[in-house]
Amino acid sequence: MGLSIRTRGGATLAGTAALVLAGGAVGCGAGKGDGASGSERTVQQVLTVAYEKTAEAKSAKVEMTMSMPAAMDGGGEATMTGVMGWDPTVMDVTMKGSMLATEGGPEQVRMIWRDNVMYMDMGAESAKDMDGKRWMKLDLAAAAKASGDEAVTKQMTSGLENMNQNPAEQLAMLLESPNLKHVGSEKIDGAETEHYKGTLTVKEMMASNKNLEVLEPKDREKLLENIEKSGIKGYDTEVWVNEDDLPVRMDVGMETPQGNVDMSMKFSDYGAKAEVEVPPAGETFDLFEMLKDLEGMAGDESSLDGSGV
Template sequence: MAMAAWKRAGVCLTAAAVVVGLAGCQDGDGGGKKSADTSGSAAQTQNEAAEVLQAAFEKTSEAKSSKVRMTMTMPAGLEGGGTMEMSGVQGWDPAVLDVTMKGSALTAGAPDGPQQTRMIMVDGVMYMDMGAEQAAQMDGKRWMKMDFKAVADASGDPEVQKQMAGGLENMNQDPAQQLALLLGSPNLKHVGPEKVDGVQTEHYKGTLTIEEMVDANKALEGMFSEAEREQLVANMKKTGLKGYDTEVWVDEDDYPAKMVVGMTTAQGTMKMTAHYSDYGAKAEVQAPPAGETFDFMELMKELESLGAGSAA
């Protein structure tokens, strides 16, 4: 495999990691009360807002899937920085994803690479479509396969394995579970009624410190000792991460229509804006044919055998 193709693969994988990681932090959206309940009235109290979002938690849990249209903006100082647009379908319980991605974060460092790519995630495995040029170089194999558990196991490092397991748990959390993070905010606020994509919604917002986010994240329960939890928080703070600002717009059916999450880092603010629709539509996501895939771990072994001096 030519090194130039590997560079393009690396860019795609970096972008995908950003997408999956942010989706894990931000999938969740809240449901709400009917617009008539609040129109022309005083803003709801924090307890009333929590009740609304709790109702949304329950309603969204039952849906198990939705269409998603997401835009992420990442500071240029971060690897994969730039803008990423993603649209497609996602499902939870079980966690699946089938989306098309495009944007400057995808093409950064590889301007000759594909301008957009498709990503599929199913059974804890991610597949990236590397395009026709890749297929020509790899006997028709255009899909790069990345098995997160296999990557963790191959590291031989218990800490890496634990972190990867936590990451998979986060990806397996459905939007309702992510909404539970927002419910952990001590300062929930009802902003007021707004229209989103032509639909009447109610707008809510809240913030979480790093400590509050870790405490509210059920995926981390039982995985870290108190000392390890403190180290995790310290490591996150070292990156310059200040906390999470979350906004959600809930439609009249108690489903999140839109969500915005901002994360302030030393390099700048990472922002994700997601629009959701068609809740409950079946998410039929299938892995690409085995004959059209090549394994990320095998690729890494190939690169090691080529040595650092291989030319692009």
């Protein structure tokens, strides 16, 4: 079915979106009335206003592109387009690209997120093996809670929160970083913008990412160690803010031993309706419940084998 590859691809895109970070050093940008004296503002002032306006908008249309080295697990290229909202978090996007390239798999996958649950349309072919149900349900929080393992629960919940990142939260993290600079004025899709660029080390990213606070200190150290072992030293980040003080594009690049990981997200139509409807229960199968059933069947067979029957 190729399910694990497709699921990993979607999670990778969403998780990497959480790393769209940059620093907040002194710089100048085209000024607007935010209480600052003169016609120019510091980077911190620009991004603070951008954060406030983005948080207030609560939704936008999004176009995301991502490229990962073929040598990397889940590598390839992918695009995601659709609408996302925050406070509360909702998402309705379609993903396609070589990350989904599995034998018999769909050419594109629609992903819906609401109430902290992800639904993925696995296509008509997959539905043939699932009693006509084509939508896979992923409830990480429920799975973590059912595990009964506090460490697992914290880690899975943290992963869930990272997937829930939105541009407002990304801008909030930008303000915590030390070395963002103003590059200049540019046009993005015909719109006048101010371009900012910076870098963030792994330690700085972890320090500014509030979602990682759910982890115990030893777990945070282990995560840092694992990231550093992967060869990732930091993140090159760029953000473009338009005349309305809203981010219209965010890019992040990471150098790894396998090659570069590059991601770009474009935002438009802030305040667009994000009324996301989940698929009917009759067309949905719960991956977590399915795996529990399979585990139970395996346990029953093991008991039979052990009884000598």
